[in-house]
Amino acid sequence: xxxxxxxxxxxxxxxxxxxxxxxxxxxxxxxxxxxxxxxxxxxxxxxxxxxxxxxxxxxxxxxxxxxxxxxxxxxxxxxxxxxxxxxxxxxxxxxxxxxxxxxxxxxxxxxxxxxxxxxxxxxxxxxxxxxxxxxxxxxxxxxxxxxxxxxxxxxxxxxxxxxxxxxxxxxxxxxxxxxxxxxxxxxxxxxxxxxxxxxxxxxxxxxxxxxxxxxxxxxxxxxxxxxxxxxxxxxxxxxxxxxxxxxxxxxxxxxxxxxxxxxxxxxxxxxxxxxxxxxxxxxxxxxxxxxxxxxxxxxxxxxxxxxxxxxxxxxxxxxxxxxxxxxxxxxxxxxxxxxxxxxxxxxxxxxxxxxxxxxxxxxxxxxxxxxxxxxxxxxxxxxxxxxxxxxxxxxxxxxxxxxxxxxxxxxxxxxxxxxxxxxxxxxxxxxxxxxxxxxxxxxxxxxxxxxxxxxxxxxxxxxxxxxxxxxxxxxxxxxxxxxxxxxxxxxxxxxxxxxxxxxxxxxxxxxxxxxxxxxxxxxxxxxxxxxxxxx
Numbered sequence: 001x002x003x004x005x006x007x008x009x010x011x012x013x014x015x016x017x018x019x020x021x022x023x024x025x026x027x028x029x030x031x032x033x034x035x036x037x038x039x040x041x042x043x044x045x046x047x048x049x050x051x052x053x054x055x056x057x058x059x060x061x062x063x064x065x066x067x068x069x070x071x072x073x074x075x076x077x078x079x080x081x082x083x084x085x086x087x088x089x090x091x092x093x094x095x096x097x098x099x100x101x102x103x104x105x106x107x108x109x110x111x112x113x114x115x116x117x118x119x120x121x122x123x124x125x126x127x128x129x130x131x132x133x134x135x136x137x138x139x140x141x142x143x144x145x146x147x148x149x150x151x152x153x154x155x156x157x158x159x160x161x162x163x164x165x166x167x168x169x170x171x172x173x174x175x176x177x178x179x180x181x182x183x184x185x186x187x188x189x190x191x192x193x194x195x196x197x198x199x200x201x202x203x204x205x206x207x208x209x210x211x212x213x214x215x216x217x218x219x220x221x222x223x224x225x226x227x228x229x230x231x232x233x234x235x236x237x238x239x240x241x242x243x244x245x246x247x248x249x250x251x252x253x254x255x256x257x258x259x260x261x262x263x264x265x266x267x268x269x270x271x272x273x274x275x276x277x278x279x280x281x282x283x284x285x286x287x288x289x290x291x292x293x294x295x296x297x298x299x300x301x302x303x304x305x306x307x308x309x310x311x312x313x314x315x316x317x318x319x320x321x322x323x324x325x326x327x328x329x330x331x332x333x334x335x336x337x338x339x340x341x342x343x344x345x346x347x348x349x350x351x352x353x354x355x356x357x358x359x360x361x362x363x364x365x366x367x368x369x370x371x372x373x374x375x376x377x378x379x380x381x382x383x384x385x386x387x388x389x390x391x392x393x394x395x396x397x398x399x400x401x402x403x404x405x406x407x408x409x410x411x412x413x414x415x416x417x418x419x420x421x422x423x424x425x426x427x428x429x430x431x432x433x434x435x436x437x438x439x440x441x442x443x444x445x446x447x448x449x450x451x452x453x454x455x456x457x458x459x460x461x462x463x464x465x466x467x468x469x470x471x472x473x474x475x476x477x478x479x480x481x482x483x484x485x486x487x488x489x490x491x492x493x494x495x496x497x498x499x500x501x502x503x504x505x506x507x508x509x510x511x512x513x514x515x516x517x518x519x520x521x522x523x524x525x526x527x528x529x530x531x532x533x534x535x
Contacts, residue, residue: 038085041070045092058195058265061184064096068110075116087113155201156212158258164250166197167259167273171266173243174200177233183266189234197262197269201255215251271389275352280310283352286390288313291355298357298371299364311348316358318398326358326398326406333410337418340437341503349414350421355393356410365397378477380451385413385434387420409448412438424512426470432483436491439484456485466524466533482531489530495520 048063071089078086090113111119164170174183174194183194192204203209209219216222223232224244231238250256259269275283288308295304295315307314307323312330314323334349343349359365362382369377377384382397394413399406416434419425439449459481468474469482490499498519505515516523527533 038074038082038089041067041074041089044070045089048096058184064093065184068093072111072116076119083117090116155197155262156254156256158256159254162250162253162256162258164246164253165258165273166250166256167269168277169246170250171259171270171273173239173247175266175270177236177239177243181234195265197257197259197264197266210251210255212255213252215248218248218251221248221251268389275389278352280348280351280353283390284310284313287352287355287392290390291315291357291393294372295357298368305358310353312354312356314356314358316356316398317360317364318358318400322398322400323358325400326356329403329407330354330356330410330414333407333414336411336441337414337437340415340440341418341507343418343507349418350392352392354414354417355391357393357395358398359396360398362397365395368395378475380477383409383413384476385417385420385430387417392417392421408438408442411441419506422506422512422515425506426512428469428479428483429487429512430483431480432485432487435480435484436487439488440491452481452484455481460485460531463531463533466527466531469527486527486530 044063044067048060048067067089071086071093075083075086090110093110158165178194179185181189182192185193190204190206192209193199201208201210203219206219209223211218219228220232221244222228223230224239224247225231226238233239258273260272261268264272274286278286291313292304292315299317302317304315305318305320305323307320307327309327309331311334312327314327314330316323318326335345337343337349338345357368359368365382366377369375373386383394385394386392394410394417396406396409396413412434414434415437416430419433420427420430435449435452439446439452442449444450444453455477459478462474462478463469463482464473469479474482487499490496501519502515505518506512510518513523516526520526
């Protein structure tokens with residue numbers, strides 16, 4: 001899936017456009033000023049933008065942290081004429097910090113600009129300092145160390161007898177106490193990274209730090225207790241004995257991983273653990289909190305209009321009365337989804353509820369995509385859905401003169417959200433289910449359905465292989481159009497019974513592979529026949 005940079009699209013991108021056209025730093029300095037080379041920090045920010053575009057959020061965070069450190073150092077010695085440029089960089093870094101913090105990134109605090117100026121040292125230039133060297137980003141420095149050759153440690157799952165959970169007990173400690181050195185670090189100490197569980201069990205330059213069932217021999221425990229080398233965390237207070245004991249007990253009990261994905265960042269592991277244990281009300285409260293944080297980023301100068309019940313949270317800039325009206329429309333659309341997919345009315349449509357970001361204009365919708373999702377939304381769209389561990393939302397252009405269009409658009413997006421809430425359902429299938437739900441409701445001649453039908457042949461022609469349908473290499477609109485074509489074919493080719501079987505199986509708790517195998521056999525074989533593509 002193509003992703004366009006947008007923290008670094010509204011924030012950093014605006015800065016980069018300025019950087020690319022700004023005058024070069026003056027070559028001839030006066031005898032009373034020291035020239036600061038701004039090229040490395042500009043390059044670091046530019047690299048952060050590209051990393052974010054490529055989906056490498058952690059590496060992007062590293063570059064922003066490095067730029068944050070540099071701007072503090074640069075401001076200390078910069079001449080007046082370069083402070084103007086540095087202030088612009090500071091503004092964009094502040095935006096970067098705000099958006100990345102919503103994504104769960106741990107960032108070193110960026111001091112306010114006024115505080116940096118107060119801490120500025122008076123210029124005392126020396127001839128040899130005419131050009132102050134700036135170190136290169138850590139990500140560009142090749143590591144010289146050779147990791148110790150050890151047998152990889154096997155990741156084991158929980159037995160159910162453990163008293164300490166990695167996801168709920170250990171990961172939060174590592175995030176809070178190891179940040180900056182081994183977690184979300186600009187320069188990793190000893191080659192040891194704690195960003196994912198896989199990295200933790202892999203260890204560092206000297207080998208594994210976790211030896212399952214051998215807590216007293218595990219380097220991480222010895223370091224935390226101060227029994228080997230410098231006590232960890234370095235430069236900070238020692239962990240309370242209770243937290244060290246949690247780590248030791250986790251290792252003693254086998255160092256099991258009780259998350260869903262050993263390669264997921266620890267914030268995601270912690271978030272999933274919270275979501276799994278939280279009640280509907282607790283999870284919805286978290287989503288409401290996150291939605292309000294996102295709104296402050298998407299539209300910082302606009303007071304949010306909100307309406308809420310036990311199933312939906314509407315937030316936007318459409319006015320308080322329209323927000324209440326849209327809330328009622330959302331509930332009506334949800335009832336239609338329940339009837340269409342034969343969903344029980346006893347439980348919420350989605351555990352934790354659904355946020356609806358209601359935008360007054362297409363421009364607001366486009367800016368939401370840039371600021372919150374860091375991408376350019378396809379021009380054909382006026383609504384879409386997104387589902388992650390702690391987020392489940394619809395972003396939507398509200399037209400108060402078109403109540404029917406509003407409600408049926410919600411029907412489409414809620415259908416996709418419900419489908420995506422089941423294990424293993426690929427996005428193209430969830431998108432297709434939502435579009436088919438709309439087409440069944442409004443008919444094939446609707447102004448929204450007709451373009452999908454017309455674009456279908458071209459979208460299939462873009463499909464290089466079945467793998468590209470789900471690995472993100474196709475654009476969002478093309479993959480959604482193909483999904484619509486696949487499910488529409490099932491409806492029209494007398495395969496409605498099989499499609500209903502898939503839906504019922506998902507609702508009963510089967511994952512996507514189990515549900516499709518039960519209904520039609522191999523999904524890959526079905527798609528190969530239908531689309532004429534191979535793996």
